[in-house]
Amino acid sequence: MGDAKAFRCAREFAAWLGLVPRQCGTGGRVRLLGISKRGDTYLRTLLIHGARAVLTHAKEPGAWIDHLAKRRPPNVVTVALANKMARTIWALLAHGREYSNTHVSVGPA
Numbered sequence: 001m002g003d004a005k006a007f008r009c010a011r012e013f014a015a016w017l018g019l020v021p022r023q024c025g026t027g028g029r030v031r032l033l034g035i036s037k038r039g040d041t042y043l044r045t046l047l048i049h050g051a052r053a054v055l056t057h058a059k060e061p062g063a064w065i066d067h068l069a070k071r072r073p074p075n076v077v078t079v080a081l082a083n084k085m086a087r088t089i090w091a092l093l094a095h096g097r098e099y100s101n102t103h104v105s106v107g108p109a
Helices: 010-017 041-057 063-071 074-095
Strands: 021-024 031-035
Touching (some): 010 041, 041 074
């Protein structure tokens, strides 16, 4: 990955890994296409396998995952969790913080 500051935001990092849908569009209209699968294949694979392990072995995966699993297929939930994990990794590296599962982020005012 190198320096986390090389990416402007967490979505840009996730796009580099190929974990978010490709975007195309003009005139303010953005169309979301399929997952691009571009970028670092090995790191993306590790994140997806880690997300799959969390989904299968976690005693309480969380309300967000439960809500998503009711609406979406299992592989979509797995990639969504891998995307969330990648964005968390970027935030930790870009802001120089340590992981805390009780941390609540505060958006811009």
